[in-house]
Structure formats: C-alpha cells, structure tokens
Amino acid sequence: MDLTQSAARAASDKKAEDIVALDVSAQTPIADVFLLATGSNERQVSSIAEAIEEALLATGVKAIRREGLREGRWALMDFNDLIVHVMHQEDRAYYSLERLWKDCPIVALPADL
Structure with a gap:
C-alpha cells in the first residue's frame, strides 16, 4: 500500500471526514500529493x-516537518x-483548499474510507 493510501486509511480509522487526495505534482515542486x-x-x-504519523512511521517514513x-x-x-x-471543519470550509487546487486531479482512494 502506498503512502497516500496508508495515510488515508489511518485517517479513516480515526473517523476523519471528507478525505481527499489531490495530485499536485504538476502544479508545485514541494510535493506530489496533498x-x-x-x-x-x-x-x-x-x-x-x-x-x-504513527501509521507512516510504521512503514519507515517519518515526517520531515509538522x-x-x-x-x-x-x-x-x-x-x-x-x-x-x-483540518477542523470550520477551517477546512474557510480555507477551501480544494478550490485553491481545483485544477489538480483527484487521486483515487479506497471506496471503503
């Protein structure tokens, strides 16, 4: 399972809502996926x-910044x-990162998240 899938699964296990992965690789050099x-x-x-953080650390990947x-x-x-x-619900609605990165393709996540 790749990094994005592992992180999404860990978020889902903690009852996160509106889990979305965006492929930002063509728009910014800082990352491939948000x-x-x-x-x-x-x-x-x-x-x-x-x-x-714990799930990704278990795969050998450590956050370089948090x-x-x-x-x-x-x-x-x-x-x-x-x-x-x-993000907290209010902050996610206010900053609307999906709108900011609307030109980026969505990365497929497991349907059971």
Missing part, C-alpha cells in the same frame, strides 16, 4: 494527525512527497 482530512473538533484533529498538532485546528505534516492537512 491529502486533506477533516476532524469535527480539536481533539479529533490531533488524534487523526497522530494516527497518520505544525499545528497541539492547537488541533490545522495539523500539517510533510512527508516529502506527501503533505497531509488535517
């Missing part, structure tokens, strides 16, 4: 982010080719 997930409150955002885990509003984790955004 994975977006939503938590309903600060505690859940932190829990989702921690679960993703921000916002303590605040629980917008956790950002950089795994080099994959950047994960776990």
Whole structure:
C-alpha cells in the first residue's frame, strides 16, 4: 500500500471526514500529493494527525516537518512527497483548499474510507 493510501486509511480509522487526495505534482515542486482530512473538533484533529504519523512511521517514513498538532485546528505534516492537512471543519470550509487546487486531479482512494 502506498503512502497516500496508508495515510488515508489511518485517517479513516480515526473517523476523519471528507478525505481527499489531490495530485499536485504538476502544479508545485514541494510535493506530489496533498491529502486533506477533516476532524469535527480539536481533539479529533490531533488524534487523526497522530494516527497518520504513527501509521507512516510504521512503514519507515517519518515526517520531515509538522505544525499545528497541539492547537488541533490545522495539523500539517510533510512527508516529502506527501503533505497531509488535517483540518477542523470550520477551517477546512474557510480555507477551501480544494478550490485553491481545483485544477489538480483527484487521486483515487479506497471506496471503503
């Protein structure tokens, strides 16, 4: 299972909502994929982010940068080719990253997420 799939599965296991992966490789050199997930409150955002980090660490991949885990509003984790955004519902609606990256193709995720 690739990195994006593993991260999406870990988010889903913690009841993340609106899990979307965008292929940003043609638009930016900083990553190949942005994975977006939503938590309903600060505690859940932190829990989702921690679960993703643990799942990817189990595959031998460590985040090179992480921000916002303590605040629980917008956790950002950089795994080099994959950047994960776990956002509170209100922040996700406000920043609307899908709209910002609307020209990017959606990466297929398992249907059971």
